[in-house]
Structure formats: structure tokens, C-alpha cells
Amino acid sequence: MAHLKKNTRGAVPGLAVHFERKTDHHTNKEIDVSKSYLNQDLMADVSDMLSRFNARLNDVYCMKRDDVKALATWIVTLPEELTEAPYEQQSAFFEATTNFLNERYGQENAVAAVVHYDETTPHLHYAFVPVVFDDKKSRYKVSAKEVLTRHDLQTFHEDLDQHLKKVLPFYEQGILNNKTLPFENVAEIKKYNDQFNALKNELADVEENIRAKQAVLQTTAQALTEVDLAEKQIDNFKQALSKNLFGKTVLKPDDLDRFKSVLATMKKATLQSQHETRELKQTLGQVKAQLAAVQADYQNLKETHQAFQKRQREQQKMDYAMRDMLKNDYGVDKLSHTDVEARYVLYKLDHEELTQNKKVAQSWLKTLTTARADPDTKISPTRLDRGIEQVKALINRIIELTRDIFKGPSL
16 A cells, blocks of 8 residues: 655655656556646645755755765555545545644655656655654654654554544545554564575585585595595505615605605595594584474464464454444444544443452543533443443452452451
8 A cells, every 4th residue: 555665865766766757668568658638746846856855855854975875755556446546536635645644754854756647557756855853853753763663653553544534435445454464463474584505505605515515525535535545556666666686766755755645635635624524514403494494483483473364354244344334224334543442441340350450440430421421422321321330340349359459358
């Protein structure tokens, strides 16, 4: 539905060319130039994206480093339920989304809001400079890390969904469909993916290293055999020279000893190579075991994720059914937050799921009392009164139980 990207200032000119269609030579083959006239620029002024970006940077502090993320971009695609909707409704969706983004990140920080209808799926490109106020230095500064926090990303889709449902009467299904995953699940799967790929690469490197060592080993093994043979021949030759009838030798025994020393060094290198190969084989076994463990963890996570998706789809069906029943059978388009909280407490009381915590019970009493005072509540006053009396009695029981515990056994 929506995708965020953080960009350096060096990427801004290229993004501006794409967003504002400043070229006729598009690398994206999905762009249908015959439909480009349908595209919308939702910015209020008549300047261009690059000018707005430079102007905003001049107003705030930004570190002079090439790796600073000076621009953030959201891509928001049109939901499936609106793909067949009239152009006016699609346009209203993107305008409402832009208003939401302006309010969330500051309209003064927005540098682009362009809707592309000339690609496969209509979508909004919204670009802004992530600006926060630096309390220590009493100035505004660029800081994507402080603006686009984990909490901001976790709540973004839910907040956008609620905003759109509030301002668009034709928008009912919502963007939170079964394709939307919690941030934690996505991050967890990515972590295992990265670990899995890293181990695969490590395994490939080890196997390649072993193949190279085995090739060397094969060559050195043959050399070792030849060295052993040469050593025997030299010993025989020295023995034969010592028996020379003329008492003269062509080669000195020291020369032969030095040659034998060279051969011994070659033999030692060969044995060392064999030892390294054994160590590599052991490392290979360890890496394979680690890879198998990660594969098992990844499979478990994948199965858990699939089960979560199934439960989410079932919950969504139930949610749609309840909304349909409330709207078409009882004429209730929406429930206030006060009613939702109060009905939760009443459900707990009706099913005897009682708390033993005094603070929780007191919060229940406050929730029901607030709902009772709300003139727009859809809950029957008598039901609320009964619930309030039940909670008061529950609080008294908790107080008495606590008093008995601290009082201790009687003498």
C-alpha cells in the first residue's frame, strides 16, 4: 500500500525528473505517455520540486555530508477496492492522503506531491524534508532518524486508514488488508533472510577454498611421492659414492645433504597442506550445521507467518461481517472510542473475566462512568448502571481481600 525510502541530496535531481516527467525518454517501460495528461501535481505553488527542496534546506540546518538522508519519499498506491472507481473518487483518495502526510510531517517540509496515472497502478509520490526542532541549539535541523522513528512506521498504515475512513464516505474496506504485515514480522523475516544468505555465501566460499586446497593437495601428494623416491635414491647414491674405488666423488656429500633438506621442506609443506585441508573440511561441517539450523528457524518463522496471515484473514472477515451487521441491521456506521472501551469492560463482566488488580478495576469504573455521561452513547443506560455497580462491588472485594492479607491470621 505505502512504501518509504530515505534519499541523499544527490538523488534529488533524478527523483525530480521522474516525479515531474521532465523527460520523454523514460527507462520505465510501464509509463504510457498518452495518459500522462491525467497526472496531478497536488502542491499549492507553481514552482518545481528541486526549487522547493533547495529553498527548504536554506531555511534549516543540514550537515554537509554526502550520506545525509535529506529527503524522504512515500509511494502510496491506489487500493484494489478503488481500481474501478471513477477518476473523481481516485483523485479524492490521493488528495486526502496528501493532506494526511502534510499534517503528519509538516506542509512546510513538503517538496513534491505528484499522482501518476500513466503507469500500471495509479500512485502518489510524496516527498518531504525530514525536519525536527533541535532543543539544545534552538534551531530546526534535518534528521530522518528522529522523524521516521520505529513508532512512526508502526502506526503509519493504521493512522492513514483511520483518516481516510473519516474523510472519504465511499472508502470502507480500508488499506489494512491481508497483505499488510506488522513491522516486527517483516523485520524478523528480513533478519533471517540476511542471516540465511550470509551463511550460504560463507558455505560457498569454504567449498571453493576446499576445492582449491584439494587441487593443491593432489599435486603435492604426487610431489611427496616423488620426494620420498628421490630421498631413497640420494641415500643409495651417497652410499655408492663412499665405495668409489678411486676415492673421488663428482658431488660432495654436503651438496646432497642440502638438496635433501630442500626436499624435506617440500615434504613439510605438503603435510601442512593436508592439515589445512582437514581443518577446512571440519569448518565446512560446522557451517553446514549452522546453515541447517538457520533453515529450520526460517521455516518455522515462515509457517508462523502463514498461520498469522490465516488468522488475520479470518479476523478481517469477522470484522467486515460485524461492520455490515451494525450498519445494515442496526443503522450504526461507527462506534466511538468511549463505546468501544465500555463494551470491552461489559464483556469482561458478563463473562466473569474479573481482574484482581485494584488499579485496573478503578480504570474500568472510570470507563463505564464516562460512557454513562456521554449523551451519544449507543449502550443502554440500564446496562451501564448495572456494570458500574458490578465494578464498585468488585473494587470493595479487592480492598477487603487486600486488608485480610496484610492483617494476617488471627490469634
